[in-house]
Amino acid sequence: MGKKRIAVIGEEQPEKxxxxxxxxxxxxxxxxMKGGARVAIVGAELPPEKEVIAPEETVPTxxxxxxxxxxxxxxxxxxxxxxxxxxxxxxxxxxxAIKLARETSWxxxxxxxxxxxxxxKTGLRGEAKLPYLAGKTRKVEIASKDTLxxxxxxxIDFDILISTPAFMANLVKYAKILGxxxxxxxPKAGTIVENPEKVASSFQKETFSFKTEANTPLIHSVVGxxxxxxxxxxxxxxxxxxxxxxxxxxxxxxxxxxxxxxxxAIDNL
Numbered sequence: 001m002g003k004k005r006i007a008v009i010g011e012e013q014p015e016k017x018x019x020x021x022x023x024x025x026x027x028x029x030x031x032x033m034k035g036g037a038r039v040a041i042v043g044a045e046l047p048p049e050k051e052v053i054a055p056e057e058t059v060p061t062x063x064x065x066x067x068x069x070x071x072x073x074x075x076x077x078x079x080x081x082x083x084x085x086x087x088x089x090x091x092x093x094x095x096x097a098i099k100l101a102r103e104t105s106w107x108x109x110x111x112x113x114x115x116x117x118x119x120x121k122t123g124l125r126g127e128a129k130l131p132y133l134a135g136k137t138r139k140v141e142i143a144s145k146d147t148l149x150x151x152x153x154x155x156i157d158f159d160i161l162i163s164t165p166a167f168m169a170n171l172v173k174y175a176k177i178l179g180x181x182x183x184x185x186x187p188k189a190g191t192i193v194e195n196p197e198k199v200a201s202s203f204q205k206e207t208f209s210f211k212t213e214a215n216t217p218l219i220h221s222v223v224g225x226x227x228x229x230x231x232x233x234x235x236x237x238x239x240x241x242x243x244x245x246x247x248x249x250x251x252x253x254x255x256x257x258x259x260x261x262x263x264x265a266i267d268n269l
Contacts, residue, residue, distance in 0.1 A: 078106040083260045091265035094237060097254050098230050100262050107258030110227045115240060116261070117219040118251040125211035128243035130223060132232035133208060140200045143167050143185065151177055160203050161185055162196040210244065219244065226256055241266065 075083075082104035092100060105111060141147055141158035144167075150156060151174050161178065163171060163185040171178065171185065178184040185191035193199050210219050223236040241249065246266050253261040 078258075079260060082106055086260055086262055088263075091263040093265055093268070094234055095230065097262045097264050098233050098237075101254050101256050101259060102226060102230075104262070105226055105256030105259040107226070107256065110225050111257035111259075112222045113224040113226055113228070113233055113254070114257060115219075115221050115223050115237060115252065115254050117221075117241075117244060117249050119212055119217040119219060119244070119248050120250055121248070122212045122215065122217050124217075124219070124244065124248060125209075126243055128208045128210060128240045130208050130236040130239050132224065132228060132236050138203065140203045142196045142200060143171060148174075156181070156183070158183070160191065162191045162193065162200055162203070164194060164196060165192055168192060208240065210240065217250075 085104055086100060101113070138159040139157065140160045140162060143161055143163035147158075147161070148170060156177075161171075161183045168185065175184055190199065191203075208221065208223070210221050212219055221240060223240055224233045237254065241252070249266055252264040252266050254264060255261045
């Protein structure tokens with residue numbers, strides 16, 4: 001039997017203590033717990049939940065360097081001294097220009113004699129037969145199996161490569177090697193022919209190939225050496241200007257490889 005409680009009549013009974021209400025349980029989610037697990041906190045007031053604000057994403061900024069104006073090209077004393085001998089406001093005849101270009105050359109070696117032409121358009125190209133072209137004789141190669149072996153080994157010892165149409169299939173895979181050197185045969189240059197032996201002799205003559213730059217109407221060429229006679233340089237220059245066509249030339253200057261430019265009068269050529 002359980003315990004019995006006896007009450008005596010007439011006696012004041014002690015007041016029953018009121019039962020404390022069950023403490024309210026509150027469940028909260030603690031950030032960082034897995035699976036959305038929640039923790040019950042008993043008998044304590046919970047602070048108001050704070051809104052968690054993600055930190056703003058920062059975008060790295062690039063440091064921009066301030067660039068100044070391009071510096072003017074510094075000229076040496078030799079150039080400035082030679083430039084003083086040339087009148088920039090006038091154009092010179094072919095014979096006068098050659099003598100002046102030779103006189104203003106300060107190089108201590110047998111430098112090149114150069115011609116620079118501003119043309120009316122891009123895409124001009126051709127060959128000029130210079131009667132007194134100084135320099136090594138161009139070596140012409142007719143494409144064969146031996147040529148393929150040279151290309152494979154990197155020993156390219158020829159200046160012009162001629163091929164038959166049938167043999168061109170063997171050269172296609174070497175286009176990245178031959179192309180940048182200007183050695184890849186092509187019909188426009190006359191280096192893909194049925195009879196390469198006959199054509200090879202014509203390429204060995206003293207000729208000069210010229211063409212404008214890819215996107216600029218300019219032709220740069222070497223037409224001889226400073227050590228050559230004035231008459232030879234004049235003949236070479238006339239041959240080049242004639243091949244390009246004076247109607248296609250807007251401006252022409254000549255100079256030594258170590259010397260200032262001299263303007264040419266092309267109206268009377």
